[in-house]
Amino acid sequence: MTKTIAITGGKGGTGKTLIATNLAINLANNGYKTLFIDCDVENPNSNILLGKSLTTPDVEKESIAIYKPSFLQESCTKCGICRSACYRHAILQFPDHFPSVLEHMCSGCKTCQKVCPNGAIITDSRIIGSQYFLKQAYSNLDLLVGELNPSEAISVKIVEALFHYSEKLSEKANYDFIIIDTAPGAHCDVEKSISDADLVIAVTEPTPFGEHDLNRILDLLDVVGQKADIILNRSNLTHYQEPLRSLAKTRNCNIIGEIPVDSVVIEDYAKGLPFVLDTRNFPAKSAFNLIYSKILEGITMEL
Numbered sequence: 001m002t003k004t005i006a007i008t009g010g011k012g013g014t015g016k017t018l019i020a021t022n023l024a025i026n027l028a029n030n031g032y033k034t035l036f037i038d039c040d041v042e043n044p045n046s047n048i049l050l051g052k053s054l055t056t057p058d059v060e061k062e063s064i065a066i067y068k069p070s071f072l073q074e075s076c077t078k079c080g081i082c083r084s085a086c087y088r089h090a091i092l093q094f095p096d097h098f099p100s101v102l103e104h105m106c107s108g109c110k111t112c113q114k115v116c117p118n119g120a121i122i123t124d125s126r127i128i129g130s131q132y133f134l135k136q137a138y139s140n141l142d143l144l145v146g147e148l149n150p151s152e153a154i155s156v157k158i159v160e161a162l163f164h165y166s167e168k169l170s171e172k173a174n175y176d177f178i179i180i181d182t183a184p185g186a187h188c189d190v191e192k193s194i195s196d197a198d199l200v201i202a203v204t205e206p207t208p209f210g211e212h213d214l215n216r217i218l219d220l221l222d223v224v225g226q227k228a229d230i231i232l233n234r235s236n237l238t239h240y241q242e243p244l245r246s247l248a249k250t251r252n253c254n255i256i257g258e259i260p261v262d263s264v265v266i267e268d269y270a271k272g273l274p275f276v277l278d279t280r281n282f283p284a285k286s287a288f289n290l291i292y293s294k295i296l297e298g299i300t301m302e303l
């Protein structure tokens with residue numbers, strides 16, 4: 001049975017992707033067939049941390065398109081029903097004129113087509129982003145990355161497309177683990193990324209911003225009926241650990257580990273080398289390995 005772990009965090013820059021990529025590499029190195037899905041579609045960069053390019057011939061790229069209404073003027077009576085029904089106010093229609101769509105505001109929900117009494121709306125599509133699939137990014141590790149085109153707003157559609165594609169991959173590949181790197185924040189594409197995970201891990205840092213944003217992601221988890229384990233990254237960056245520990249206690253969450261600031265991690269990060277592949281011993285790797293054991297033990301016992 002595939003186990004899905006979502007790595008999230010209310011705030012950008014906490015080390016969420018760093019932890020997600022190293023977790024995926026460790027699982028793959030230990031013989032678990034793993035799929036890594038980069039759902040941070042507005043700024044995907046997991047491939048850089050994994051030291052992989054998305055422009056090499058072995059990467060399969062596919063465009064992701066969503067529904068777009070197309071209006072047939074010969075059938076349209078200019079009744080305005082479609083404009084009134086559009087919850088995103090994406091249909092522009094002046095009195096006695098034909099409607100037109102404001103593409104960047106359209107979510108592709110198809111409501112307009114369903115309510116048109118004259119069959120004057122037909123299906124069209126527009127490309128809003130891409131997905132990249134790299135089989136065997138590392139031994140036992142496949143990589144799936146989503147990318148939203150600049151200026152597009154419907155990031156959740158890219159995340160939905162990634163999950164749809166991953167279901168097809170899973171049928172063939174029998175993954176032991178799927179690791180999801182979510183976007184930062186607490187919006188709908190993060191909600192989609194964490195909703196069905198077997199385990200959610202929130203990465204934070206010991207700052208007031210970390211505390212604030214952790215609170216927000218825990219609120220989102222409450223909304224979707226999920227709980228999170230917490231990793232305190234760069235744990236010795238400040239002396240602001242206690243408020244985070246207290247928050248975790250209040251929200252009934254476990255801090256499963258604290259990873260200290262470590263110059264070796266920064267050095268590896270700059271080289272695009274996952275730090276778990278660095279053969280040296282250093283404090284951050286020891287802390288990470290402890291967390292890895294807890295995750296593996298926890299998720300194996302739970303399922």
Ligand code: SF4
Nearest residue numbers: 076077079080082116
């Ligand atoms: S609902 Fe149909 S007929 Fe009415 S304005 Fe829209 S497209 Fe035209």
Ligand code: SF4
Nearest residue numbers: 086106107109110112
């Ligand atoms: S598909 Fe949905 S969002 Fe787009 S124009 Fe039609 S009703 Fe509005």
